[in-house]
Amino acid sequence: MDFEHSEQQQLIRAMVREFAQREVAPIAKAIDKSGEFPLATVKKMAQLGLLGMVVPPEYGGSGTDTVSYAIAIEELSRICASHGVIVSVNNSLACWPILHYGTEEQKQRYLVPMAKGEELGAYALTEPAAGSDAAKQKATAVLDGDSWLLNGNKIFITCGGAAQTYVLFAMTEPAKRYKGITAFIVPRDVDGLTVGTEEEKMGIRATATTEIFLSNVRIPKENVLGEVGQGFKVAMNTLNGGRIGIAAQALGIAQGCLDEAVAYAKVREAFGKTLGQMQAIQWMLADIATDVEVSRLLTYRAAWHEDTGADYIMSSAMAKLFAAEACVTAARKAVQIYGGYGYSKDYPVERFYRDSKITEIYEGTNEIQRVVIAGQLGLR
Ligand SMILES: Cc1cc2nc3c(=O)[nH]c(=O)nc-3n(C[C@H](O)[C@H](O)[C@H](O)COP(=O)(O)OP(=O)(O)OC[C@H]3O[C@@H](n4cnc5c(N)ncnc54)[C@H](O)[C@@H]3O)c2cc1C
Known part of the structure; x- marks a missing residue:
């Protein structure tokens, strides 16, 4: 049994610690007060490869292991928990499901820019009446020709106000409950999608937590992530x-x-x-x-x-x-x-x-x- 980190893991810790001290520490208090999303430092984190750590290089990521990824979030959160969760959401909740369930076309179109940090992703599961009991989804998706028509609303979406892409869940067969949920890749700029105002929160105040409203949002069939009806598993x-x-x-x-x-x-x-x-x-x-x-x-x-x-x-x-x-x-x-x-x-x-x-x-x-x-x- 070996409790030592590898040389690469130690280098990542040193790099992120130095970055957090130099770039994040000076703004942590101010962004906590203002609630402003720290776009400038997020771009710098992208340059360091922190936004796609768990994604292989062929899809725009830095291809590190999960231990390194945990080290990076630990070091960021030691200084500013908002920066920590921004990295966590983009890696774990946006890149990861597309890497593991996406088609090659979806990976090229959505994963590569998110892993590079050119675009940000968010994960939209929670609804006003479906939190811990996530299978109680009220958002619906109905097949209409070659596309799905999405309606409903999502709440408390971390980076919802900053992301360009959402991994979003909706009920496609309500009678089947958790087996009737499907995951979709939803671009922010589609007609009918509105991002709500940012939540006034107790903490992690710089994370652009928002509601997302869907009103007859038309999503092509190709944007189903994984299989229809497998969304709860995703x-x-x-x-x-x-x-x-x-x-x-x-x-x-x-x-x-x-x-x-x-x-x-x-x-x-x-x-x-x-x-x-x-x-x-x-x-x-x-x-x-x-x-x-x-x-x-x-x-x-x-x-x-x-x-x-x-x-x-x-x-x-x-x-x-x-x-x-x-x-x-x-x-x-x-x-x-x-x-x-x-x-x-x-x-x-x-x-x-x-x-x-x-x-x-x-x-x-x-x-x-x-x-x-x-x-x-x-x-x-
Ligand atoms: C700042 C912030 C950011 C968030 N970011 C995201 C995001 O990016 N994407 C997203 O989809 N969601 C996000 N969420 C939503 C978050 O995941 C939910 O708030 C959480 O899962 C709890 O759901 P709820 O708020 O509906 O509480 P409820 O499910 O209503 O729970 C209320 C209480 O009942 C307890 N409870 C519920 N069920 C049980 C049970 N079976 N046994 C024992 N106790 C139980 C809970 O533990 C809790 O104490 C975010 C929330 C916040 C506040």
């Missing part, structure tokens, strides 16, 4: 891998909390000594550090499972569940260690606290991860 298999990205995001936020809290504990004084000399604070930091390492082990293990062709349904659900809970706890403790200053927007731990919460909600809530894990234990 959606769930995509999320199984996506969870590795969110686990890495949670890991990065928690590491950021640890970095900040340790540095502060070394300099802040009370009762004639530094906070870091007090056992109560040492124990909090020791617990965060331990949780960060467990999150790291689980996250890289799930990524390694994907890289080695092993089943990663259970390991990615466990990694996301643990890392998300650890991240929220780490952020709460980091704010506590900062005391009143932790409650102020002048310090990053306040932003980390707000950003941390989403990791327990999207790509399957904590409860849904437990449902997935229990299912893998044979309990249904």
